[in-house]
Amino acid sequence: xxxxxxxxxxxxxxxxxxxxxxxxxxxxxxxxxxxxxxxxxxxxxxxxxxxxxxxxxxxxxxxxxxxxxxxxxxxxxxxxxxxxxxxxxxxxxxxxxxxxxxxxxxxxxxxxxxxxxxxxxxxxxxxxxxxxxxxxxxxxxxxxxxxxxxxxxxxxxxxxxxxxxxxxxxxxxxxxxxxxxxxxxxxxxxxxxxxxxxxxxxxxxxxxxxxxxxxxxxxxxxxxxxxxxxxxxxxxxxxxxxxxxxxxxxxxxxxxxxx
Amino acid sequence: xxxxxxxxxxxxxxxxxxxxxxxxxxxxxxxxxxxxxxxxxxxxxxxxxxxxxxxxxxxxxxxxxxxxxxxxxxxxxxxxxxxxxxxxxxxxxxxxxxxxxxxxxxxxxxxxxxxxxxxxxxxxxxxxxxxxxxxxxxxxxxxxxxxxxxxxxxxxxxxxxxxxxxxxxxxxxxxxxxxxxxxxxxxxxxxxxxxxxxxxxxxxxxxxxxxxxxxxxxxxxxxxxxxxxxxxxxxxxxxxxxxxxxxxxxxxxxxxxxxxxxxxxxxxxxxxxxxxxxxxxxxxxxxxxxxxxxxxxxxxxxxxxxxxxxxxxxxxxxxxxxxxxxxxxxxxxxxxx
Amino acid sequence: xxxxxxxxxxxxxxxxxxxxxxxxxxxxxxxxxxxxxxxxxxxxxxxxxxxxxxxxxxxxxxxxxxxxxxxxxxxxxxxxxxxxxxxxxxxxxxxxxxxxxxxxxxxxxxxxxxxxxxxxxxxxxxxxxxxxxxxxxxxxxxxxxxxxxxxxxxxxxxxxxxxxxxxxxxxxxxxxxxxxxxxxxxxxxxxxxxxxxxxxxxxxxxxxxxxxxxxxxxxxxxxxxxxxxxxxxxxxxxxxxxxxxxxxxxxxxxxxxxxxxxxxxxxxxxxxxxxxxxxxxxxxxxxxxxxxxxxxxxxxxxxx
Numbered sequence: 001x002x003x004x005x006x007x008x009x010x011x012x013x014x015x016x017x018x019x020x021x022x023x024x025x026x027x028x029x030x031x032x033x034x035x036x037x038x039x040x041x042x043x044x045x046x047x048x049x050x051x052x053x054x055x056x057x058x059x060x061x062x063x064x065x066x067x068x069x070x071x072x073x074x075x076x077x078x079x080x081x082x083x084x085x086x087x088x089x090x091x092x093x094x095x096x097x098x099x100x101x102x103x104x105x106x107x108x109x110x111x112x113x114x115x116x117x118x119x120x121x122x123x124x125x126x127x128x129x130x131x132x133x134x135x136x137x138x139x140x141x142x143x144x145x146x147x148x149x150x151x152x153x154x155x156x157x158x159x160x161x162x163x164x165x166x167x168x169x170x171x172x173x174x175x176x177x178x179x180x181x182x183x184x185x186x187x188x189x190x191x192x193x194x195x196x197x198x199x200x201x202x203x204x205x206x207x208x209x210x211x212x213x214x215x216x217x218x219x220x221x222x223x224x225x226x227x228x229x230x231x232x233x234x235x236x237x238x239x240x241x242x243x244x245x246x247x248x249x250x251x252x253x254x255x256x257x258x259x
Numbered sequence: 260x261x262x263x264x265x266x267x268x269x270x271x272x273x274x275x276x277x278x279x280x281x282x283x284x285x286x287x288x289x290x291x292x293x294x295x296x297x298x299x300x301x302x303x304x305x306x307x308x309x310x311x312x313x314x315x316x317x318x319x320x321x322x323x324x325x326x327x328x329x330x331x332x333x334x335x336x337x338x339x340x341x342x343x344x345x346x347x348x349x350x351x352x353x354x355x356x357x358x359x360x361x362x363x364x365x366x367x368x369x370x371x372x373x374x375x376x377x378x379x380x381x382x383x384x385x386x387x388x389x390x391x392x393x394x395x396x397x398x399x400x401x402x403x404x405x406x407x408x409x410x411x412x413x414x415x416x417x418x419x420x421x422x423x424x425x426x427x428x429x430x431x432x433x434x435x436x437x438x439x440x441x442x443x444x445x446x447x448x449x450x451x452x453x454x455x456x457x458x459x460x461x462x463x464x465x466x467x468x469x470x471x472x473x474x475x476x477x478x479x480x481x482x483x484x485x486x487x488x489x490x491x492x493x494x495x496x497x498x499x500x501x502x503x504x505x506x507x508x509x510x511x512x513x514x515x516x517x518x519x520x521x522x523x524x525x526x527x528x529x530x531x532x533x534x535x536x537x538x539x540x541x542x543x544x545x546x547x548x549x550x551x552x553x554x555x556x557x558x559x560x561x562x563x564x565x566x567x568x569x570x571x572x573x574x575x576x577x578x579x580x581x582x583x584x585x586x587x588x589x590x591x592x593x594x595x596x
Numbered sequence: 597x598x599x600x601x602x603x604x605x606x607x608x609x610x611x612x613x614x615x616x617x618x619x620x621x622x623x624x625x626x627x628x629x630x631x632x633x634x635x636x637x638x639x640x641x642x643x644x645x646x647x648x649x650x651x652x653x654x655x656x657x658x659x660x661x662x663x664x665x666x667x668x669x670x671x672x673x674x675x676x677x678x679x680x681x682x683x684x685x686x687x688x689x690x691x692x693x694x695x696x697x698x699x700x701x702x703x704x705x706x707x708x709x710x711x712x713x714x715x716x717x718x719x720x721x722x723x724x725x726x727x728x729x730x731x732x733x734x735x736x737x738x739x740x741x742x743x744x745x746x747x748x749x750x751x752x753x754x755x756x757x758x759x760x761x762x763x764x765x766x767x768x769x770x771x772x773x774x775x776x777x778x779x780x781x782x783x784x785x786x787x788x789x790x791x792x793x794x795x796x797x798x799x800x801x802x803x804x805x806x807x808x809x810x811x812x813x814x815x816x817x818x819x820x821x822x823x824x825x826x827x828x829x830x831x832x833x834x835x836x837x838x839x840x841x842x843x844x845x846x847x848x849x850x851x852x853x854x855x856x857x858x859x860x861x862x863x864x865x866x867x868x869x870x871x872x873x874x875x876x877x878x879x880x881x882x883x884x885x886x887x888x889x890x891x892x893x894x895x896x897x898x899x900x
Contacts (some may be wrong), residue, residue: 088470088472090465091469097462103459104459109458114454114461125458168478330705378881378885395832395873402870524708574713577706578709578710581698581706582691585702
């Protein structure tokens with residue numbers, strides 16, 4: 001049973017085709033990677049999945065619902081969480097405040113509760129605080145809890161984004177280049193984290209990544225894109241031995257291939 | 260991930276004054292403020308009223324501009340709604356003031372929702388001009404319609420308070436009671452603002468201010484969130500307007516013009532947009548400084564009528580603040596690790 | 597009031613509409629150009645219209661008695677355009693340029709402050725009472741379809757049109773104009789290619805301000821009086837015109853200006869002149885809510 005089904009997704013800006021009639025599935029409970037040379041359409045795909053871009057045509061079925069045309073906030077409400085390629089933490093807010101943002105869709109107290117400080121409001125605030133702290137501890141950035149996000153080391157900021165996404169208590173997690181700029185050790189930590197996310201939350205995790213080693217260690221399924229089209233889809237051994245995939249990488253940008 | 264943390268972090272946030280002393284300072288100010296009618300003459304009590312009135316308006320606008328990050332150049336429209344509601348209902352329908360005050364706040368809130376719902380999704384520049392347009396529409400409509408009294412406005416609004424009486428040799432009259440009422444409203448607004456910042460709604464405004472798209476990705480419906488801020492800000496403006504009506508006993512459209520909106524904005528910006536203490540100080544300064552300059556002129560006989568330069572100075576102040584000290588003139592109390 | 601429009605009334609109102617529309621268009625051009633190049637709605641732009649009128653007044657007041665009044669008007673006109681152009685450049689340099697990297701709110705608030713500064717600065721220098729222009733346009737007229745049209749009216753319309761055509765040529769034929777359009781599309785790419793972005797931005801402000809001053813001067817000599825607040829409402833309406841045509845779009849500004857002139861002139865016949873301003877604001881708000889791209893332009897809602 002696929003949690004997400006992408007059908008003939010097409011994104012075109014004028015004459016430029018970013019994603020070309022793409023169809024694939026994301027099965028439940030899996031770690032899947034989306035790879036491809038730069039400009040292959042990976043982040044455009046993520047942006048369409050999360051509602052930031054509207055495709056020219058095509059469908060995205062998330063748990064049975066076609067989410068085309070919905071705003072990102074609605075899609076998040078349905079249980080989709082994502083991180084950003086270029087790190088979009090809330091820089092001047094503390095780690096705790098950042099992570100609490102994830103709880104927004106799970107909670108409902110509004111102005112009245114805020115002004116009157118009702119018992120329901122207080123209970124909800126406590127719950128938000130607890131879940132946020134759980135997520136912060138889970139990814140391991142507890143020492144930074146009250147520090148402003150912009151003052152965190154780079155790696156901690158990346159983990160902060162993940163903690164924030166986990167606070168949404170999502171049904172699926174999208175990570176856009178979560179290991180960008182990481183050292184080898186940091187990447188090992190990340191692999192650990194992804195495994196722990198799978199064990200603890202039992203949700204599918206989909207990543208965009210360039211590091212083949214990391215992808216190989218962590219993925220159960222790989223989708224390869226090139227020029228906005230599906231080049232290959234399957235298990236790591238299937239995909240990484242696919243001659244088309246090898247040609248796409250070795251024949252084009254060698255820098256993308258990091259072993 | 261613990262391995263990434265290299266040193267224990269010193270997380271003390273030191274403030275300008277230790278917590279207990281700050282509270283004492285606030286209580287001190289509050290007591291002085293409450294006793295103002297007893298030791299100041301009518302002129303300065305009037306100034307005091309205006310200053311506290313501006314505190315309320317400033318805090319209301321602060322929710323819109325400071326918390327939600329929306330540039331509102333037509334905020335005086337909401338205070339007009341409150342004032343006219345009270346004025347009309349009391350003079351035409353002889354309603355009880357307190358009911359009109361509630362209705363004034365409520366009506367301002369509703370107007371805020373009606374205006375905000377279609378317009379808050381606009382970009383900040385356009386929103387600014389639209390709010391200005393809205394402010395002008397309200398003012399011009401008040402001037403043109405007969406039920407709002409046309410250009411001369413509404414007059415003869417009666418005081419709901421006890422008749423003037425002498426207490427220990429001091430005259431306690433409508434002005435005194437209105438002052439206490441606006442002071443109470445100011446305190447309520449301050450508490451409300453504080454509670455809002457520490458709530459889910461307040462956080463959603465912070466997220467939107469920091470990064471709109473990331474906020475959207477967190478599931479925050481930006482328009483609804485902004486609308487809440489705009490409506491609450493409107494409500495406080497309306498409530499303040501009602502009190503204004505009974506203090507002045509007469510209201511006219513020209514009290515609610517663009518310059519008024521700008522002055523309220525200046526009060527918010529001057530002290531430090533977003534911070535309650537900043538707004539309070541800014542509001543007081545905006546009212547007090549022209550008074551002090553006027554006194555200065557009397558004392559020094561410079562023959563300069565500072566009053567006519569008031570807005571010129573305000574304009575320059577806004578420019579300088581934005582370029583050189585956008586965080587406002589009140590020093591930042593918090594020091595991070 | 598019943599709307600009983602005879603041919604001569606229609607022609608008369610049409611001329612009025614074209615004149616006021618031209619003024620809106622000239623000011624709207626400045627809004628659109630500046631918006632196109634640095635994505636800022638220069639809140640103080642309308643006040644440059646007023647400033648131009650006051651410079652014109654000052655020059656004329658000094659020149660009274662110098663030969664033919666038309667020559668005097670022309671000199672005042674040119675000086676007003678030049679001085680205001682430089683003022684616009686100065687404002688950009690001093691108040692806006694330092695804030696281009698700051699949060700949006702900062703530059704908007706600065707623009708509001710600048711508007712106050714200009715309005716009250718002029719008030720401080722000249723006083724709050726309206727000033728009567730020392731020369732007026734000749735009233736020689738000709739008959740057309742039952743009504744009198746003065747040569748001055750035609751002159752204003754023609755002169756405005758000439759200015760707009762000159763601008764079009766400037767933007768499409770000169771290297772600066774091309775740079776302006778390029779910067780509007782991608783500022784970073786332009787600086788990488790060697791375009792002196794700062795200079796072009798300055799020039800944009802100069803041209804936009806000069807056009808506003810031209811409108812101000814024409815307005816002053818046509819209607820005969822000036823006040824320090826005249827830029828406020830004109831600015832807002834010119835902004836409305838720019839939005840009608842599509843903000844950022846030069847032809848749109850002209851189209852929008854004329855459209856607003858016509859709508860306003862004929863609209864007030866129906867609803868009365870005390871609602872004139874409200875009418876324009878309502879058009880603005882409705883437009884931004886329902887069709888923000890205007891007739892020819894780009895998106896104004898938050899980027900998604």
